[in-house]
Amino acid sequence: MNRRRLVQVLLGTAMLPSYSAHALLLAGSGDLIMAIFPGTGAADIDLRSFKDYTHPLTAAIADKIGKKVYAESYRSFSLIKNVIDNARADVLFVPPTLAVNAMQHGYEPVVRVKDFLTGMLIKRKGETVTRIAMTGPDSWPGAMGLYLIAERKLGTPAMVETVKNQDAVVFLLKQGAVQAGVLGTKIANNMIATGQYEAWFPLTSTPGFTLLMHQKLMAKYAEPISQTMLSLSAPAINGLQTLIPATIKQFVPCGRQDYEILKKIAAVT
Missing domain, CATH: 3.40.190.10 (Periplasmic binding protein-like II)
Structure with a gap:
C-alpha cells in the first residue's frame, strides 16, 4: 500500500483534495480515484461522513470492476478544475458546467442523473x-x-x-x-x-450531475461502470442524495450531444 493510501486507512476517510497527486488507475496502480464536486448548494459535510455516504457507491463499482475505488470530495472550483485540467482523477461526478469543462480535457460522459437541473x-x-x-x-x-x-x-x-x-x-x-x-x-x-x-x-433546465471517465479508460471500464450506475442500490442513491441538493433518483446513459445547450450558454456568458 502506498503512503497516501496508508494515511487514508488510518484516518478512515478520504484525503483532503489538496493532497490529490494523480489518477491512480491511469497511472497503473490498480486503484480508481473518483473526484466528486457536490455543487454550490451542498451543505458542508465532514470527510468521515462523506466516506460513509459514498461507500455504497464506491463498493458497488469496486465489486463490478475488481478494483479498489476511492472517492475524494472537492468544494473549491479551483481545486476541482486543477484535478480536471491535470487528469488527477480517473472518474468524475460533477455538475454539468464542470462536465462540459472536463470534456475539453480528456474526459467522456458515461451516465447522468435522469432529472434535469432546475x-x-x-x-x-x-x-x-x-x-x-x-x-x-x-x-x-x-x-x-x-x-x-x-x-x-x-x-x-x-x-x-x-x-x-x-x-x-x-x-x-x-x-x-x-x-x-x-x-x-x-x-x-x-x-x-x-x-x-x-x-x-x-432558469433554463439542463442535464444535471454527470459521471465522466478519462478517455484512456473508456474501452475497458465504461461499460461495467455504466451498468453499475444504471442499477444502483437504494443506499447508494440515498448517499448521493444526501451529499447533493439536486434530485437524484435514477441514472441514464448520456453522450456529448446532451451538453450542447450548455456549451452554447458557456460561449456567451
Whole structure:
C-alpha cells in the first residue's frame, strides 16, 4: 500500500483534495480515484461522513470492476478544475458546467442523473431590483443566471454580486443587501415559502450531475461502470442524495450531444 493510501486507512476517510497527486488507475496502480464536486448548494459535510455516504457507491463499482475505488470530495472550483485540467482523477461526478469543462480535457460522459437541473431567479416582494446575487460563472446557477439576465435584459453585469455558494445568496437576500438571487429550485422554494420572496424567472433546465471517465479508460471500464450506475442500490442513491441538493433518483446513459445547450450558454456568458 502506498503512503497516501496508508494515511487514508488510518484516518478512515478520504484525503483532503489538496493532497490529490494523480489518477491512480491511469497511472497503473490498480486503484480508481473518483473526484466528486457536490455543487454550490451542498451543505458542508465532514470527510468521515462523506466516506460513509459514498461507500455504497464506491463498493458497488469496486465489486463490478475488481478494483479498489476511492472517492475524494472537492468544494473549491479551483481545486476541482486543477484535478480536471491535470487528469488527477480517473472518474468524475460533477455538475454539468464542470462536465462540459472536463470534456475539453480528456474526459467522456458515461451516465447522468435522469432529472434535469432546475432553478430560478427570485426577488424580494415589492422591491426594485438593483442588485442580483449568484454564484460564479463556473457554477451551474451562475452560468444559467448570467445567461438569463442577458437574454431577458434584466440588468447589467455591474448589478451582479458574485458569491461563493448558494448559502451566501440566501444570506444577502435575508439581509436586504440584494433584491434578487439565483438559486436551485429546492432552496428557492424554501425562500418563497417564507412569503417574503417571489419567483421572477425560471432558469433554463439542463442535464444535471454527470459521471465522466478519462478517455484512456473508456474501452475497458465504461461499460461495467455504466451498468453499475444504471442499477444502483437504494443506499447508494440515498448517499448521493444526501451529499447533493439536486434530485437524484435514477441514472441514464448520456453522450456529448446532451451538453450542447450548455456549451452554447458557456460561449456567451
